[in-house]
Amino acid sequence: MRVFRTIAECRLWRQALDGDLGVVPTMGYLHDGHMSLVRAARGDNAHVAATIFVNPTQFGPNEDLARYPRDEERDLALLRGAGVDAVFAPSAAEMYPDGFSTCVPVEGLAARLEGASRPTHFRGVTTVVAKLLNITAPRRAYFGQKDAQQLAVIRRMVRDLDINTEVVAMPIVREPDGLAMSSRNVYLSPDERKAAHVLCLSLSLAERMYDEAERDATTIRDAMRALIAKQPLADIDYVSIADPGTLDELDVVDRDALVSLAVRFGTTRLIDNTLLRAP
Ligand code: PAF
Numbered sequence: 001m002r003v004f005r006t007i008a009e010c011r012l013w014r015q016a017l018d019g020d021l022g023v024v025p026t027m028g029y030l031h032d033g034h035m036s037l038v039r040a041a042r043g044d045n046a047h048v049a050a051t052i053f054v055n056p057t058q059f060g061p062n063e064d065l066a067r068y069p070r071d072e073e074r075d076l077a078l079l080r081g082a083g084v085d086a087v088f089a090p091s092a093a094e095m096y097p098d099g100f101s102t103c104v105p106v107e108g109l110a111a112r113l114e115g116a117s118r119p120t121h122f123r124g125v126t127t128v129v130a131k132l133l134n135i136t137a138p139r140r141a142y143f144g145q146k147d148a149q150q151l152a153v154i155r156r157m158v159r160d161l162d163i164n165t166e167v168v169a170m171p172i173v174r175e176p177d178g179l180a181m182s183s184r185n186v187y188l189s190p191d192e193r194k195a196a197h198v199l200c201l202s203l204s205l206a207e208r209m210y211d212e213a214e215r216d217a218t219t220i221r222d223a224m225r226a227l228i229a230k231q232p233l234a235d236i237d238y239v240s241i242a243d244p245g246t247l248d249e250l251d252v253v254d255r256d257a258l259v260s261l262a263v264r265f266g267t268t269r270l271i272d273n274t275l276l277r278a279p
Pocket of ligand 1: 025027058150
């Protein structure tokens with residue numbers, strides 16, 4: 001497995017490839033969720049690359065950039081074991097040299113939900129993903145459904161900018177108790193980790209209510225909020241039931257709907273979601 005630190009080396013490798021390249025962009029500290037993306041990419045493409053870059057521009061001033069977990073040696077071993085051909089792991093200076101002054105904001109979609117709490121977040125994500133897709137020019141790029149809004153925003157950017165890459169979404173991978181895998185789960189204290197179970201319980205409640213023919217979105221949101229509020233360590237940021245493409249909040253669940261939430265446990269903010277599919 002080749003490891004590239006510079007854009008020039010990565011481009012040179014890319015240009016010599018014959019056949020489809022699949023890319024898995026990551027911020028490292030890999031878990032089974034990331035590895036499911038790698039496995040899908042391995043199955044679909046002749047060549048697979050992963051990127052490891054803790055992207056500073058998607059962290060707000062009071063967020064966890066400095067303490068974001070990192071373990072590159074372990075990440076590289078996992079990627080090697082999964083049959084990845086190349087890893088692009090640049091420095092911040094390589095990606096954002098002095099004088100860097102361009103960004104790729106996606107209007108509207110990026111301002112909702114996560115964007116309301118983290119106003120500069122998606123601008124950082126779309127800027128770095130645009131750069132990574134330009135550098136690696138993959139036939140397919142793989143992202144997890146766990147970051148459902150990120151996925152919607154990236155899809156919109158790829159469509160609007162005619163980027164010649166298929167965006168492939170992979171299902172959420174969960175811990176045995178249902179907690180969605182996330183690099184940030186390591187921040188949870190043992191009590192917060194137990195309490196975080198309420199996230200998937202509230203999503204299951206939404207699914208059950210929907211299966212039992214409840215279609216009033218406010219009724220479902222209120223029931224989810226009430227369930228989460230019973231957990232003293234949980235502090236709700238938002239509970240949303242929205243159109244999966246536009247992220248417009250729904251009054252009536254009369255089409256496919258994305259149920260998503262963000263909840264704080266101490267200083268750790270977790271997100272999760274499920275899709276309600278119209279019959
Ligand atoms: O989902 C992530 O890990 C990041 O937001 C991404 C897509 C790699 C961009 O930095």
